[in-house]
Amino acid sequence: MTTRLDNSRLIRAPRGREMTAKTWGAEAALRMLMNNLDPEVAERPNELVVYGGIGRAARDWESFDRIVASLRSLEPDETLLIQSGKPVGIFRTHTDAPRVLLANSNLVPGWATWDHFHHLDKLGLMMYGQMTAGSWIYIGSQGIVQGTYETFAEVARRHFGGSLKGKWILTGGLGGMGGAQPLAATMAGASMIAVECQPSRIEMRLKTRYLDAEAKTIEEALEIVERSHKAGRPISVGLLGNAAEVFPEMVARGIRPDVVTDQTSAHDPLNGYLPAGWSLARWEEARERDPKAVEAAAKQSMATHVRAMLDFHRMGVPTLDYGNNIRQMAKDMGVADAFDFPGFVPAYIRPLFCRGIGPFRWASLTGDPEDIAKTDAKVKELIPDDPHLHNWLDMAQERIQFQGLPARICWVGLGDRHRLGLAFNEMVARGEIGPIVIGRDHLDSGSVASPNRETEAMKDGSDAVSDWPLLNALLNTASGATWVSLHHGGGVGMGYSQHAGVVIVADGTPEAAARLGRVLWNDPGTGVMRHADAGYDIAVDCAREKGLKLPALGIGV
Amino acid sequence: MTTRLDNSRLIRAPRGREMTAKTWGAEAALRMLMNNLDPEVAERPNELVVYGGIGRAARDWESFDRIVASLRSLEPDETLLIQSGKPVGIFRTHTDAPRVLLANSNLVPGWATWDHFHHLDKLGLMMYGQMTAGSWIYIGSQGIVQGTYETFAEVARRHFGGSLKGKWILTGGLGGMGGAQPLAATMAGASMIAVECQPSRIEMRLKTRYLDAEAKTIEEALEIVERSHKAGRPISVGLLGNAAEVFPEMVARGIRPDVVTDQTSAHDPLNGYLPAGWSLARWEEARERDPKAVEAAAKQSMATHVRAMLDFHRMGVPTLDYGNNIRQMAKDMGVADAFDFPGFVPAYIRPLFCRGIGPFRWASLTGDPEDIAKTDAKVKELIPDDPHLHNWLDMAQERIQFQGLPARICWVGLGDRHRLGLAFNEMVARGEIGPIVIGRDHLDSGSVASPNRETEAMKDGSDAVSDWPLLNALLNTASGATWVSLHHGGGVGMGYSQHAGVVIVADGTPEAAARLGRVLWNDPGTGVMRHADAGYDIAVDCAREKGLKLPALGIGV
Numbered sequence A, B: 001m002t003t004r005l006d007n008s009r010l011i012r013a014p015r016g017r018e019m020t021a022k023t024w025g026a027e028a029a030l031r032m033l034m035n036n037l038d039p040e041v042a043e044r045p046n047e048l049v050v051y052g053g054i055g056r057a058a059r060d061w062e063s064f065d066r067i068v069a070s071l072r073s074l075e076p077d078e079t080l081l082i083q084s085g086k087p088v089g090i091f092r093t094h095t096d097a098p099r100v101l102l103a104n105s106n107l108v109p110g111w112a113t114w115d116h117f118h119h120l121d122k123l124g125l126m127m128y129g130q131m132t133a134g135s136w137i138y139i140g141s142q143g144i145v146q147g148t149y150e151t152f153a154e155v156a157r158r159h160f161g162g163s164l165k166g167k168w169i170l171t172g173g174l175g176g177m178g179g180a181q182p183l184a185a186t187m188a189g190a191s192m193i194a195v196e197c198q199p200s201r202i203e204m205r206l207k208t209r210y211l212d213a214e215a216k217t218i219e220e221a222l223e224i225v226e227r228s229h230k231a232g233r234p235i236s237v238g239l240l241g242n243a244a245e246v247f248p249e250m251v252a253r254g255i256r257p258d259v260v261t262d263q264t265s266a267h268d269p270l271n272g273y274l275p276a277g278w279s280l281a282r283w284e285e286a287r288e289r290d291p292k293a294v295e296a297a298a299k300q301s302m303a304t305h306v307r308a309m310l311d312f313h314r315m316g317v318p319t320l321d322y323g324n325n326i327r328q329m330a331k332d333m334g335v336a337d338a339f340d341f342p343g344f345v346p347a348y349i350r351p352l353f354c355r356g357i358g359p360f361r362w363a364s365l366t367g368d369p370e371d372i373a374k375t376d377a378k379v380k381e382l383i384p385d386d387p388h389l390h391n392w393l394d395m396a397q398e399r400i401q402f403q404g405l406p407a408r409i410c411w412v413g414l415g416d417r418h419r420l421g422l423a424f425n426e427m428v429a430r431g432e433i434g435p436i437v438i439g440r441d442h443l444d445s446g447s448v449a450s451p452n453r454e455t456e457a458m459k460d461g462s463d464a465v466s467d468w469p470l471l472n473a474l475l476n477t478a479s480g481a482t483w484v485s486l487h488h489g490g491g492v493g494m495g496y497s498q499h500a501g502v503v504i505v506a507d508g509t510p511e512a513a514a515r516l517g518r519v520l521w522n523d524p525g526t527g528v529m530r531h532a533d534a535g536y537d538i539a540v541d542c543a544r545e546k547g548l549k550l551p552a553l554g555i556g557v
Ligand SMILES: NC(=O)c1ccc[n+]([C@@H]2O[C@H](COP(=O)([O-])OP(=O)(O)OC[C@H]3O[C@@H](n4cnc5c(N)ncnc54)[C@H](O)[C@@H]3O)[C@@H](O)[C@H]2O)c1
Pocket: A043, A051, A052, A053, A144, A147, A172, A173, A174, A175, A176, A177, A178, A179, A195, A196, A197, A198, A201, A241, A242, A243, A244, A262, A263, A264, A265, A266, A267, A268, A272, A273, A274, A275, A276, A322, A323, A324, A325, A443, A453, A490, A491, A492
């Protein structure tokens, strides 16, 4: 039998320049797998759950141990295959090929439902990979902070003349990703009331200083915000409660937030959303005993929740789905107009994707925070004319606590990513810093098909075409990434998305430089290609300017 | 506007050693794309349709022209991306990377329906790739002859001590695919009585020499077989009649075939199956006038037909469904035990898949039939101890007419494929033959997830897990295949399968040898891995014997 829960385990990536694997590629995979399960990083490390409900780093503890052993023994010309968190094979490839190839949670479409997934999961045949959980490049809440920050900043520009001063945002969920919202909000100059049903989640966010205050009632939360606004400062408040109860109550009481969104784990009705009126104990118990009933009750509550969001939307409050598929769930339950308020990607993020801009990130493999400070400085040096980016780096240095291996994220696009990667590699070569691992979220410009989120309302109607992320993964493999992953489900759940991940190591060698130059150009390049093909002018212009070759559009050929 | 139909086009691959592209990799892709549209090969070449209803080689004629131009200009370190038959990008990779990466007909599962596909197809955003149509390695009807031959050969091994001498197979249907049955049967050493209701189909198969004789009554058919068996020769007989009448009558008269199957088009009750007691004229007329009545009558007859197959099954006669869904139709009509006899994959093909054996194929890029004769001889030399294989090669040389570029298919597995590929490459290097392109069907050991066909009734219940074909495609890319494809739909249609293709060129260089050695080992290796992981002893034994490294099973590590 396989072991999913082992409370005796305490995983933390090794630090330093001493390798236990035979290449920095395999060592990087090893450390990042372990880093994903570091208690500072993972939500339920003893269950191998990294984030996003049941997003795991490995299928079970036996698989974890075998992955580690496989990576340690992996030759420089071998490639390890991971099938839904289990190490199924090692094959000889070549030194420019990826060291690891991963496919997580993929099901033939006709069977791509939560029911069938859970059935297979119970049989021990599957694991939910989320996006960066099963692909070993989750770096804690920082990853989502900037994405959320960019979104709020864009909301400010679009609806509030550029400033969120004196405004407050209503949201739900302070989990692995959602916990980034209060910090992103205050960084963007807004206050926030985040409704969260688990006291532990609120405590955790207070402890990491992502969250400023807590409240037990709506009045208390509003008072805290009001008081802080009087003092001229934004503040974030964790409000203990159920969003499916608090949101409608605010509507009923005529309370008007300035922005409304939500990050409960609505994509996973069995594990991610507490039904209204239920205690946590009842929830936990019922999930085991009667999962069907939990799902039904959760989806019923989501419908109520979305109806309240629609009320805010109709009042003229900017209201956005933040990618948890809550509109779809509500629609399934009969809320016909659930999609009346937009998803955050078409509304705010797509113009960035058109230039290949997305959640680029890197971590210090040796665990030295100084290395990140040095790379931060290098980013400023190489991209001198972007005050927004400089501001982000300053604020991040000040307010972002590292979780696990020190890491940095900043949204940069085609033409910048490979310059940064090559510069980092040179710094490693000169001994200024230790080896660096570079990756991104699956939520990126060219790597995802997700009609309810990243590819919602594409200009040409190609929302559901998943050829694109598959090509992205194949091209990154062909370009020499260190590991490449193909997932299904992710943040929006079974049946709703397919997406690809990529990670590459800068170990200071010239060979790594060649691979970095290709991968960090091609990867965002596929994003510009995909959006140009869909007819976005920004992407077409970017493709021409950067010299991409897009035969079907007659560009560069 | 894009052009799908162009009657002025006549495509045929260039022959000879003169390249118009810059590498044999790109030249091979070019020639095989064109070969797929050769009128000898394709069903409706002017519509770019290769086979299988609407399986296309390129999205439209503009895309075809741009693919050709892209391949001609492609540098030795560039890779062309094809998205559902359209050339969307060219990126720099390296010389050991694939020259082409293709993703065809892939849709996010929640939208993976014929309706949504047709919607996108009409918008010009998609193309149906079938299996080898969109991945440029279809070689005409030789493929189905060989597949059917292998099934009969496996029936022989399993039930008749390896020989079908003096045995006869009862089947129905001599259509596009089913017409390959009599030739496959006699090649495998068995006689066949094939019940076919349309005289034109019998005539057609007599003319192409796929069928040896015809009969109007059961007695006559049995006499022909008996006479031939006395003379020590297998013979195939087309028996004009309705399978729904002939099968039960044989049961009633105590006639006992040695094997029973069927290839009427039962999957399509409106157009594919003549109801018992109906004339062809009545059938044709009623299809127009009262389609519902035709469907009901056809399904009623299929139930009768399947009941007779069940009677044979209970007599101990090996009885198999050949992928026309007739069991499902009968079950729909109340035949509760319809699935008591097995489908051909779990019953006969899976043991082959467990050893990585599947539809390996190659073609002469220069178009010289002599090159195929030489490779045939090389196969016999390198695999001296497989009489079935030798028999197939002899019979194929004698009875299979080439369509388009001369090609050969033969089912070989892990441990043999790379030896053949390397030997062919040496022959090219020595100038004995021109460059050879090597590939396979997507219906293969490690490359497909298709719960109603190739992965029906997997031992561990993992029928729908599509991580496996994705890993197959990623690994083939990492190993240096010349082109790699990921498709959805294929022979069973939208929503029902995901599958991967691989093609690699033997151009006689040492670099090609290195790639061939990896790809033609790793590709069938993933099939053995997938079946070993599902718990098949044959695969576990094969993995140990061949020295695969399967960490999760503790094999080779
Ligand atoms: N970029 C994106 O599109 C994006 C980014 C981040 C998160 N998301 C989505 O947002 C969701 C949250 O992600 P996460 O990683 O934080 O998940 P999580 O499961 O870690 O956190 C969800 C939180 O919601 C709380 N919660 C559940 N039901 C609640 C209810 N009824 N009322 C109040 N709180 C409730 C839970 O206690 C938990 O803390 C997911 O669906 C994820 O896919 C999307």
